[in-house]
Amino acid sequence: MSILQSEIAVGSELFEENKQALLTQLDEIRAVQNKSIEKSYAAKPKFDKRGKILPHERIRLVLDADSPFVELCGLVGFNMHDDKDGSEAGGGIIAGIGFVSGVRCLVSASNSAIKGGTMSPMGVHKSLRLQQIALEQKLPIVTLAESGGANLNYAAEVFTLGGTTFANQARLSAAGIPQLSVVHGNATAGGAYQPGLSDYVITVRKQTEMLLAGPPLLFAATGEVATAEELGGAEMHAQIAGTAEYLAENDADAIRLAREIFDHLNWKEQTHPIIENYKEPRYPADELLGIIPANPKQPFDMKEIIARLVDDSDFLEFKQEYDDLTVCGWAKLGAMHVGIITNNGPITPQGAAKTAQFIQLCEQTNRPLVxxxxTTGFMVGTDAEQNGIIKHGSKLIQAVANCSVPKISIVVAGSYGAGNYAMCGRPLAPDFIFAWPNSHVAVMGAAQAGKVLRIVAEGKQKASGMEPNEQMLDFLEQSTAMKLEQQSTALFNTAMMHDDGIIDPRDTRKILIFLLQTIYEAEYRMLKASKFGVSRF
Incomplete structure (x- = not known):
């Protein structure tokens, strides 16, 4: 055993300073999350009057009581499009991975309490990401639908990608992944195809309106007069059109039916068992809050983080003496063997070569990578260039891109430049990627970017025979640095969906184990694929 020994002075002044800084950042994230929840719950009187349940409560009811749930892309679209203060973040969708009747699945609900659940452009991107996860991890899908469809202010941005979500539904069905939709209310035009392409549809009496054209559009287009109930009511779809397989009396009854259907899927019975017997780390998760320095320029040892994440704090380091800025090693998370890759600084030529070899060893024995x-990125300078940083860095990126083992990324601190690619950032397609609230992701540090543009601009002025304009150069440097700093924060990156969500550092171990178990189940699951998926006749 190679038990990590912590050198952190828990409770010291520095530890408490670091802890308070990270808690402040975490509070800022929670404040944004709460804005959306509070805005949703403000619509409760209106929902109560209609005999409906709020979207957040629908999610709670469909999930097994006291079971884990990992939210996905919860703040996507923050301060984008119509969102001014974070209250409309989330893309009009509440989604994550949880358990329904013992079945691990992807659960998604239209947030119809805000703008009728209409979908922003980032909401469509979120839907595509959710479908990708469901396909890769072989997760059945429960959709609690009630949406006005696309936000028409951004129709041009939504239209084409919205069609891709329909194509993906057809492919998911053909792949053998069940999709169930509960139509709690409005599902008009393109929105009607989402339940239509599902394998199971539940409608709700006197609430469902699933139709291609509502009464006003129908009259304008054809002159025909018909009620919404005649065109797309729950009873019509269940009794006449045959679009719905089940007719529920209300929201709660519909969710009960959804849980019953999942209980009869024969899915959990074919799920490979997971080992539940393992040791917890020797250090409490709360200590993770005091390790990251409040000053991001101050270095720290990532092995202190590892000691508080892995089973029994047992970590077998690989090539420890070869390069100490890149750390590789083996451990267990929830009794599952993993390879861990992390950084204590920039990636050197030696570190890149070591990591590429380590990835190949994990590939050889099918060990997932965490x-x-x-990292500040790849090392620069004459020494690094002459020692082949481009060559070795390219090999590392090739190894990350081409290895077939599962990959999970957690952005703990900084992740800059091509170092983000080498550490399996979003462009390198990890199975999952989450971020801590203090994290920063950018092409380079904000201050460095400002200085680079200043030097370039000053060079142009001198080349043209001008005296350098110091006032203009100061403004250029400072404004560039400020812009890049704003665009590197955890909130900015999660809004752009550069990760799957921001997490509390103390939840990292639980989330990693949950995700590894999700991947493990998918690896052992055999799907019954067909050519065209399930169709209604």
Whole structure:
């Protein structure tokens, strides 16, 4: 055994300073999350009057009581499009991975309490990401639908990608992944195809309106007069059109039916058992809050993080003496063997070569990779260039891109430049990627970017025979640095969906184990694929 020994002075002044800084950042994230929840719950009187249940409560009811749930892309679209203060973040969708009747699945609900659940452009991107996860991890899908469809202010941005979500539904069905939709209310035009392409549809009496054209559009287009109930009511779809397989009396009854259907899927019975017997780390998760320095320029040892994540704090380091800025090693998370890659600084030529070899060893024995980001990028300078940083860095990126083992990334601190690619950032397609609230992701540090543009601009002025304009150069440097700093924060990156969500550092171990179990189940699951998926006749 190779038990990590912590050198952190828990409770010291520095520890408490670091802890308070990270808690402040976490509070800022929670404040944004709460804005959306509070805005949703403000619509409760209106929902109560209609005999409906709020979207957040629908999610709670469909999930097994006291079971884990990992939310996905919860703040996507923050401060984008119509969102001014974070209250409309989330893309009009509440989604994550949880358990329904013992079945691990992807659960998604239209947030119809805000703008009728209409979908922004980032909401469509979120839907595509959710479908990708469901396909890769072989997760059945429960959709609690009630949406006005696309936000028409951004129709041009939504239209084409919206069609891709329909194509993906057809492919998911053909792949053998069940999709169930509960139509709690409005599902008009393109929105009607989402339940239509599902394998199971539940409608709700006197609430469902699933139709291609509502009464006003129908009259304008054809002159025909018909009620919404005649065109797309729950009873019509269940009794006449045959679009719905089940007719529920209300929201709660519909969710009960959804849970019953999942209980009869024969899915959990074919799920490979997971080992539940393992040791917890020797250090409490709360200590993770005091390890990251409040000053991001101050270095720290990522092995202190690893000691508080892995089973029994047992970590067998690989090539420890070869390069100490890149750390690789083996451990267990929830009794599952993993390879861990992290950084204590920039990636050197030696570190890149070591990591590429380590990835090949994990590939050889099918050990998933966990990347813990904390790097300023690849090392620069004459020595690094002459020692082949481009060559070795390219080999590392090739190894990350081409290895077939599962990959999970956690952006713990900084993740800059091509170092983000080498550490399996979003462009390198990890199975999952989450971020801590203090994290930063950018092409380079904000201050460095400002200085680079200043030097370039000053060079142009001198080349043209001008005296350098110091006032203009100061403004250029400072404004560039400020812009890049704003665009590197955890909130900015999660809004752009550069990760799957921001997490509390103390939840990292639980989330990693949950995700590894999700991947493990998918690896052992055999799907019954067909050519065209399930169709209604």
């Amino acid at each position: 990347f813990l980001h904390n």
